[in-house]
Amino acid sequence: MALTVWFLFSGCGGRDAELPARYRRLKVPDGLLASAAARTRGRTLFRQHCAICHGVRGDGRGIRSEGLDPAPMDFTNPRWRESVARRRVFYWIRNGVPGTAMPAWRIFDDGETWDLVAYVLSAGQS
Numbered sequence: 001m002a003l004t005v006w007f008l009f010s011g012c013g014g015r016d017a018e019l020p021a022r023y024r025r026l027k028v029p030d031g032l033l034a035s036a037a038a039r040t041r042g043r044t045l046f047r048q049h050c051a052i053c054h055g056v057r058g059d060g061r062g063i064r065s066e067g068l069d070p071a072p073m074d075f076t077n078p079r080w081r082e083s084v085a086r087r088r089v090f091y092w093i094r095n096g097v098p099g100t101a102m103p104a105w106r107i108f109d110d111g112e113t114w115d116l117v118a119y120v121l122s123a124g125q126s
């Protein structure tokens, strides 16, 4: 298990390393991220709060996405899912992405934020 985790995240070390210490130390809940229940909870929140820009399926084609520069990411692209660090996704949702239309989502607690991470990392797979 430890080896698997090391293998999964070794490629993303640089990007985790740039995060503020509090986020670098976050324990990534691998079991939760893989669970259907978390993905379903995340999908419900995503449809309420995020789909307007990111699209109902997370493909970046929400009704408010037109004209956004940069445009919302296509979360259904496996290359995005495979290359992105989990803590990074958590950090972006909590704090927003400077210089883009992506706001900070402080209204969600850690559990809800991880549910959203679980959903965006599985978008397009089910």
Ligand code: HEC
Pocket: 045, 046, 049, 050, 051, 052, 053, 054, 064, 068, 069, 070, 071, 072, 073, 074, 084, 089, 092, 093, 097, 100, 101, 102, 103, 105, 116, 120
């Ligand atoms: C007002 C439009 C808008 C809303 C609402 C919105 N986003 Fe974003 N989001 C963006 C834009 C624009 C970006 C920057 C381009 C990008 O990185 O996808 C972004 C970036 C992101 C990223 C970083 C992706 C990356 O690899 O760069 C994540 C993750 C994300 N949003 C998740 C969410 C979640 C989860 C919600 C709902 C809680 C949400 N967004 C709501 C517009 C929005």
